[in-house]
Amino acid sequence: MKSREKVIIVGGGPVGLLCALNLATHDVPVLVLEAYSELFMDLRAGSFHPPTLEVMEPLGLTAKLLEIGIPVHKWQLRDREKGVIGTFELSLLGDETPFPFRLHLEQHRFTPIVLEQLRKIPHAEVRFSCRVEDVAQTGSGVRVSVQTPDGLEEFEGGWVIGADGGGSIVRKSAGIEFDGFTFPERFALISTTYDLGQHGFTDTAYISHPVEWCAVFRLPDQGPPGLWRFLYGCDPNESEQEALSEAVIQQRLQSVQPKPTPYEIVHRTIYRVHQRVATTFRNGRILIAGDAAHLNNPIGGFGLNCGLQDAMNLTDKLIRVIRETVSDDLLDRYVRQRRTANIEYVQESSIRNKRLLEETDESIRLSRLDDMRRASQDPSLAKAVLMRSSMIDSMRRANTII
Numbered sequence: 187m188k189s190r191e192k193v194i195i196v197g198g199g200p201v202g203l204l205c206a207l208n209l210a211t212h213d214v215p216v217l218v219l220e221a222y223s224e225l226f227m228d229l230r231a232g233s234f235h236p237p238t239l240e241v242m243e244p245l246g247l248t249a250k251l252l253e254i255g256i257p258v259h260k261w262q263l264r265d266r267e268k269g270v271i272g273t274f275e276l277s278l279l280g281d282e283t284p285f286p287f288r289l290h291l292e293q294h295r296f297t298p299i300v301l302e303q304l305r306k307i308p309h310a311e312v313r314f315s316c317r318v319e320d321v322a323q324t325g326s327g328v329r330v331s332v333q334t335p336d337g338l339e340e341f342e343g344g345w346v347i348g349a350d351g352g353g354s355i356v357r358k359s360a361g362i363e364f365d366g367f368t369f370p371e372r373f374a375l376i377s378t379t380y381d382l383g384q385h386g387f388t389d390t391a392y393i394s395h396p397v398e399w400c401a402v403f404r405l406p407d408q409g410p411p412g413l414w415r416f417l418y419g420c421d422p423n424e425s426e427q428e429a430l431s432e433a434v435i436q437q438r439l440q441s442v443q444p445k446p447t448p449y450e451i452v453h454r455t456i457y458r459v460h461q462r463v464a465t466t467f468r469n470g471r472i473l474i475a476g477d478a479a480h481l482n483n484p485i486g487g488f489g490l491n492c493g494l495q496d497a498m499n500l501t502d503k504l505i506r507v508i509r510e511t512v513s514d515d516l517l518d519r520y521v522r523q524r525r526t527a528n529i530e531y532v533q534e535s536s537i538r539n540k541r542l543l544e545e546t547d548e549s550i551r552l553s554r555l556d557d558m559r560r561a562s563q564d565p566s567l568a569k570a571v572l573m574r575s576s577m578i579d580s581m582r583r584a585n586t587i588i
């Protein structure tokens with residue numbers, strides 16, 4: 187095989203591994219370079235939306251995820267004082283998708299499934315403990331400089347995909363700007379064994395409050411009954427250590443659902459959160475996808491989904507460019523489609539979702555919640571909310587772009 191055909195993928199996270207699997211399944215040789223010494227146990231994402239399940243189905247991944255994930259058929263919007271504002275039933279999407287639900291599954295349980303499948307393909311190689319330091323374009327290919335346990339090595343290929351997360355060295359090597367902003371508050375993700383379902387919470391629920399807003403999710407963990415996760419913004423004046431202290435966590439969880447004994451905490455992590463979109467997702471033979479190309483706050487569960495949708499869109503096109511010698515202009519269409527979907531839907535909806543939960547002006551907050559209550563009670567309005575929040579609208583919009 188010519189090295190010009192090989193695609194080097196920087197980052198063995200979910201987006202990089204999915205890019206590799208789709209390419210390798212279609213006979214394109216791939217090399218994945220991952221900085222960590224093994225798959226990272228990333229606690230961040232936990233929900234898969236219908237279009238993501240649809241695009242991964244041909245690779246056999248969706249069936250495997252369905253075996254171990256939790257299908258979530260409805261979600262609630264709540265107010266901390268007033269209780270349930272509205273419940274949105276995803277069965278309203280039954281005519282729009284074969285998967286009219288969200289699937290809850292931890293990100294770190296997705297990556298081993300993809301890796302296992304990839305390891306069965308002889309022309310797919312995944313190297314751990316390989317930190318990419320620079321990417322350069324040669325006349326007809328790319329050269330990637332990598333710090334390995336044996337020292338600095340160089341790899342050559344026809345194309346490189348940067349799936350190396352928000353701090354992407356690939357994006358920086360390509361000179362692509364990453365416009366946007368960073369929120370002053372960090373976001374905490376706390377898992378507990380306590381079952382919120384007994385108090386009427388659906389497996390996804392968003393709880394509005396001007397200071398202590400929160401979202402809760404049930405994740406499968408190692409099987410029933412699973413774990414409940416709380417996601418909330420921390421006080422910007424608190425240090426990370428304070429925010430993750432037992433006292434502060436107990437106070438935040440008790441404020442959502444009081445109980446007589448302390449919550450049992452299984453995981454506690456804290457994240458910086460950004461809203462950023464790269465000015466382009468391509469510079470010649472260098473392409474970027476997933477968090478390397480865009481970042482958003484986690485309310486709505488769009489980030490990983492958007493990245494996985496990028497991965498399939500990009501690699502479907504790259505396969506045609508490499509295997510069918512279609513003009514590489516096709517890759518500019520990837521940029522137009524996925525960048526537009528991110529700006530018009532993911533950025534817009536994630537910012538709007540956060541505002542809905544945290545609004546400090548009580549009259550504005552209550553009026554927005556009233557709009558959502560009305561929408562939940564009217565099937566056509568509810569369906570419009572669900573088409574957007576389930577990412578069906580954004581996928582369809584992207585696919586109309588030529």
Ligand SMILES: Cc1cc2nc3c(=O)[nH]c(=O)nc-3n(C[C@H](O)[C@H](O)[C@H](O)COP(=O)(O)OP(=O)(O)OC[C@H]3O[C@@H](n4cnc5c(N)ncnc54)[C@H](O)[C@@H]3O)c2cc1C
Nearest residue numbers: 197199201221230231232318350351476477487489490491
């Ligand atoms: C609190 C929180 C909750 C979230 N919840 C959701 C959710 O429910 N649903 C959802 O869709 N999204 C969610 N997200 C977003 C989601 O976690 C990310 O969008 C997703 O992890 C991006 O995947 P990725 O593969 O692009 O990048 P990453 O997961 O960041 O993977 C990048 C990989 O590249 C490797 N790497 C980095 N630099 C180099 C280098 N120089 N050389 C080699 N390897 C390198 C890293 O080690 C890593 O393995 C959440 C985010 C946060 C902060």
